[in-house]
Amino acid sequence: MRIARRIRAMVLALLVCVLVPVAAMAADSKLEDKVVVYSTHGESMLELVADAFEKQTGVRVEFINLKGELADRVRAEKANPQSDVMYGAPSSVYQELKGEDLFVPFTPTWADKINPLFKDSEGYWYGTIQTPVLMFYNSDMMSKADAPQDWWDLADPKYKGKIVSRNALSSSARATYSALLQQFEKKNQMDKGWKFLKAMDANVKRYYGSGSLQFQAVGRKEAPISFAVLNSIIDNKIKNKMPLEIIDAQSGSPVITDAIAVIKGAKHLNAARAFVEFAGGAKAQAMLANKFNRMPTLPEAIAASPKWMGEIKFRVMDVDWGALASKQSEWMQHWDMEVKDSGKDKK
Template sequence: MKKLLALLLILLLSFSLVGCSNNDSTENDTANQLEDKLVIYSTHTDEMLELVAEEFKAETGIEVEYINLKGELADRVRAEKENPQADIMFGGASSLFMEMTEEGIFEPVETTWAKDLQDIFKDKDGNWYGTIQTPVMIFYNTEMLTEEEAPKDWIDLTDEKYKDLIVSRDTLSSSMRATLMSLVYQYDKEQKLDEAWNYLTALDANMKNYYSSGTLQFQAVGRKEAAISFAVQSSIVDNVVKNNVPLKIVDAKSGSPVITDGIAAIKNAPHPNAAKAFVEFAGSSKMQAKIANEFNRIPTLKEAIQNSPEWMKDSYKVMDVDWSVISKNQNEWLQKFDTEIRDANKDKAK
């Protein structure tokens, strides 16, 4: 009789454990279930966002809503920190992602391709990943300057012979901010910060205009209103190939700043599982290569570069930049440039 009771207890316990296991499995499945919607805040073009959204929906069935916030992206995400309205921050320099990581804004995500990324293209804890690498390079109109006359490095842009021959984006542009901060860092790392302000003052003196859009910037160079500028490499290539503008890129002696364009899932987002799925999807080698071929954006994954346009495989000198230092100082440095150095009379919105 005792043996029979013991056997019944064992069987009952076994069924109980199986039931608990099934319940745990059901709960985990529910927790990992993808939501039916995803909201993206981004700086990328509508055309790129539309492509990525359609591809993601085709693969997952998830509806994607995207909002292009350009220079207001970070401010919007920060303002909504306590009550996020978006799931994904897509676009912006790595220094900005580092800064916002310290503010506790992002949710770490594990991806299958993170192991293949260089350390400079990712956060060690998975708070953000770089999906696009963006060199900012000096270029000039070959109908206005010969190769001998053109600048060879960033310091050359302060030469008085280039006065009123230079134009650039204004500081609402993330690439412009990252470039200026990279140039300041070259002096800061040598503990010569005062010389950085002298450099930027001389650069501003030579600047003809600061433009509110890349289109206006390139039009100015194309119309020979200015001979020299600097912009992300892909935009320069676009204007040469698609618009037939006679531009030549300078492989600067001290190197070109390389901005890592990032992606991150927002903490406490309304659709957290869809957000994690999107980070995995958008950063994959397949999607990076597709964006490279359709929009001339250089991938961060080496595998994706092999399936990208030939010009992306060309080498160039990379400027020595510690983006973690920039992330801690950029607000102070930018404020000084905007309030004490930049001539606001040179701002052009049209």
């Protein structure tokens, strides 16, 4: 009898050890009634993802579009986070904020399906959109033979007055100028890098504060050459019937990765993880690809996206975005003060 009672006691103790953690996990995994998302994405994109997420989970999404102020807002709230998820902005920003201990790691079900190029090796952030930045030209103004073949050609005096560009306030331009500089830094040739950017600046007819004005300038034949994110080039080529041709740069083109992460100290942690799982998944990525022409990072999503996303081939520039994260702001401040318009003719 004593032996039987001891056995029963041991079994009960074992069940307690097993069942308590399971019950705790079940309680921990219960989704909160809302999730707060800080983002750089436009309202229409956020509404599409938010509505689909709420329909699937019942969790209400409160989102705020902060554009260029996103990182600073997350930093400012570090001691008392008011958001749960950071959604949008380039991976270089995520790497910088990860170093400041502003995220917590999370492993969604699709994590192992993403190319290492598009995710943090420790699971602190994941790319949801890949955004190649490519050169292009107006084929009504310039032939393929006369167009630049690589980024370094943009400094050739023969292209003086034939380039229009975004200024460095644009995340794509910031990333591009910084990526080009890094190619010189790798060879300990930063002086040559700044000389290249100054020579390129001398050829730039005008900088624009918005992508729509930039493309309008190329369309009205103000200048034939520019560079922009691939989906914008395709949008203007297909929807606006602009005679644009893409240049596959010999040195490769920078590929910016828009990412997503769970903010450390999130007040709605389970809902935050669920949002990352959903927004980074193939269904949401394909949804944004078909509605907004944003190129997915998941192969499964690319297969369900507009045909051009699987067909256009381009070389990828070797960029260490992690190393770039701590230098980009300083470099672009220098570009803005010392390079921009420095090569223009003074009247």
